[in-house]
Amino acid sequence: MTPPLAVDIDGTLTGPNRGLDPQVIPALREWDAPLVFATGKSFAYPVALCEFLALSPAVIAENGGVVYVEATDEITYAGDPEAVATVAEAYRDVGHDLGWGAVDFVNRWRETELAVSRESPLAPLETIAADHGLEVVDTGFAYHVKPPDVSKGQGLELVADELDLDPAAFVAIGDSENDVSTFEVAGRAIAVANADDAARAAADEVTDGSYGDGFLEAVEGLQDV
Incomplete structure (x- = not known):
């Protein structure tokens, strides 16, 4: 059964130049389960990414500061x-x-x-x-x-609640310190090979591939289960 995903953008779906790796596009568009983009980018960016990928937006932006799920038509703000x-x-x-x-x-x-x-x-x-x-x-x-009490993990809990899912049902994929909170909330955490020390330490596993290659390696492994 395909699990829901919470995936970071920069460093996970991109290359080192921050451009979206075109290899990841088919995997994202064809993912047969809820897909949440969890990013430090401002709210407009993940919403635009969903628009261009023809996906229903479910996004955690600004490190949990803004959460939006199109399916429930809800925007939640946190922060100061x-x-x-x-x-x-x-x-x-x-x-x-x-x-x-x-x-x-x-x-x-x-x-x-x-x-x-x-x-x-x-x-x-x-x-x-x-x-x-x-x-x-x-x-x-x-x-x-x-604020220290705002995080992607907090955002994932909110998204899961809106989608009537257990946060532990999600697999989180990321590369950075700000992904640690989603790793802690999700049932399974995968860091791509270029991840920083904090993300690697918090992950259940680390891919051999870096950036977009690492993401594809991670999701291919999930589909093989």
Whole structure:
């Protein structure tokens, strides 16, 4: 029986250049069970991905800050946008830039958290975030500032409830620290070979393949069961 999936995007469905690996498209479109995209990207990105793949959106965006399931027509928000905005302002006030240039598409549609380039200084960001009760999570692509009680795992519990499924029925696939919470909630957790130490330690298994190749290896193994 095909299990429901909770799958990360960056580093899991993409290559190292962050572009979607075209090899994964047929597997996603043909998956014969609920499919949830769980990402640190802002809400617009996974919804657009579903649109272009002709899939009914079930998404966990902004590391759990926004959850949407088209089947139930529900959007749920978590987080502290005011505190996040204050952190961004304070970070700029001490002379640091978010690192995305004048036209910041990374944060333009972000509603519940802040993403800062990994080229920008981490230590002052962590200090300022902590002063406002927030944490910084390194996803391997950006530093994300968010409340510590908001996570992809929390989002997966909500999605599972809306779909009338047990969270433990899901298989979670990812590559980063921000996927650990989904790994803990799902019944089975698979990290792709390029995963960071936190994700590898939390996973039940690690694929031989990296990025999109690792995702395909993981789902092929699930279909063989």
